[in-house]
Amino acid sequence: MGYILQTESVIKQYKQYDAVITAVNRVSIKVEEGEFVAIIGASGSGKSTFLHICAGLDKADAGSVKIRGNDITKMSADELGRFRGNNLGFIFQKHNLIPQFTALENILIPTIMCNKEDASYQESLRKLVETLDIQDRLSHLPSELSGGQQQRVAIARALINMPQIIFADEPTGNLDRANADEVLSLLLKTKEVMGQTLIMVTHDLSIAEHADRIFRMDNGILSLERDYLDPTKKTINGY
């Protein structure tokens, strides 16, 4: 059985003055297709660093990261850019929308980067915009949207190319309870409609508990916090 994501002994160190910080310390994980994995852990424990490495946004010092069997640590910058655009979606804690672009233009950035033809994304655009309920906001600038709407636009941008795997770093981190719950349920609804794998870093245990498995990062070391609730139904998260 091939895993959609498989890392082997990933290490990342930062030098600060004389000290060396091991932000990610020999982390290995195997994620099944369609799974929802949550990663929790204290501030500074290495969650974002690990997620960025898995998505090819940052380079590991050692170890391998395979997505559907392709080792992204061995790809050239060009190859990696193309691979990321076609296979991965990333949702940042701070949505990172481009302020001068409208919501629609922001959503379409990945299609431009991958030279997608209009026809190939129109259907996913329609579905996403409808599921995320942002039809009426498409011509607005990010500054004219609420925090929750901005995050929904960022989700649409991460999903527009129909990536098989979505990485989300605290996607609800700067939203209030009601908006966080709404964004999460929209994300899980979209995941269900489109069938992707979701790897999410979150501080919020009430969100993590919806995951198929929960991992904890502690000082750069990843351990399993809660296994599949029903081991016979590996990819059902019952949300």
Ligand SMILES: Nc1ncnc2c1ncn2[C@@H]1O[C@H](COP(=O)(O)OP(=O)(O)OP(=O)(O)O)[C@@H](O)[C@H]1O
């Ligand atoms: N560019 C960098 N240069 C130096 N040290 C860094 C850098 N990025 C991260 N670190 C250090 O690596 C460690 C892990 O940071 P990381 O951002 O991955 O933590 P985190 O678990 O995501 O924390 P938070 O929950 O606050 O977002 C921290 O000690 C941090 O200070």
Ligand SMILES: [Mg+2]
């Ligand atoms: Mg972080």
